[in-house]
Amino acid sequence: DAGVIQSPRHEVTEMGQEVTLRCKPISGHNSLFWYRQTMMRGLELLIYFNNNVPIDDSGMPEDRFSAKMPNASFSTLKIQPSEPRDSAVYFCASSAGTEAFFGQGTRLTVV
Amino acid sequence: AQSVTQPDIHITVSEGASLELRCNYSYGATPYLFWYVQSPGQGLQLLLKYFSGDTLVQGIKGFEAEFKRSQSSFNLRKPSVHWSDAAEYFCAVGVRNTDKLIFGTGTRLQVFP
Numbered sequence: 001d002a003g004v005i006q007s008p009r010h011e012v013t014e015m016g017q018e019v020t021l022r023c024k025p026i027s028g029h030n031s032l033f034w035y036r037q038t039m040m041r042g043l044e045l046l047i048y049f050n051n052n053v054p055i056d057d058s059g060m061p062e063d064r065f066s067a068k069m070p071n072a073s074f075s076t077l078k079i080q081p082s083e084p085r086d087s088a089v090y091f092c093a094s095s096a097g098t099e100a101f102f103g104q105g106t107r108l109t110v111v
Numbered sequence: 112a113q114s115v116t117q118p119d120i121h122i123t124v125s126e127g128a129s130l131e132l133r134c135n136y137s138y139g140a141t142p143y144l145f146w147y148v149q150s151p152g153q154g155l156q157l158l159l160k161y162f163s164g165d166t167l168v169q170g171i172k173g174f175e176a177e178f179k180r181s182q183s184s185f186n187l188r189k190p191s192v193h194w195s196d197a198a199e200y201f202c203a204v205g206v207r208n209t210d211k212l213i214f215g216t217g218t219r220l221q222v223f224p
Contacts, residue, residue, distance in 0.1 A: 042216040045212070095210045100155075102154035102155040
């Protein structure tokens with residue numbers, strides 16, 4: 001398996017634009033997580049899905065953030081409109097119940 | 112509430128020296144505990160995990176960790192550090208009956224030749 005695949009690896013966008021981050025989890029994993037990593041706040045869990053259903057979205061910072069998982073092999077995290085303070089590395093991870101496997105992340109810069 | 116504390120933000124050691132990275136957790140029951148490593152520009156890779164049983168856990172790359180319930184600790188150790196071990200290390204606690212992980216703030220390890 002190729003592991004958790006995230007795209008794009010880097011994204012630079014202007015404030016106010018919509019940004020969509022994509023994730024393909026490891027086949028057979030039934031849980032998917034979106035994390036955000038910043039110097040100030042470390043690793044924060046934004047949302048997690050189990051069997052494609054959002055279970056806990058308490059970490060989503062505000063309504064500008066939304067996440068979907070239309071099927072077991074794909075998830076998106078959307079920010080609309082984006083703001084400079086959203087600049088961070090966003091990680092997707094998947095799990096089959098014992099340990100989480102992380103993608104390489106998307107580095108988002110909002111200017 | 113569950114939480115993880117890594118008291119050391121940054122540690123510097125010489126190559127060949129021993130290493131211990133500290134981790135303390137707060138959790139109401141027996142925790143699932145993890146150590147992950149993150150190299151620059153990369154995602155997190157699992158080093159080792161503790162679910163139950165033997166409190167001394169062996170991981171990859173020569174790392175081990177010991178679960179001490181009385182101290183609410185899960186410190187990571189390595190007897191002899193290599194330059195390639197320079198990275199950021201994260202301790203995490205898993206929330207039972209979910210797959211959620213709560214991470215500490217990380218410890219950056221620098222290795223001098």
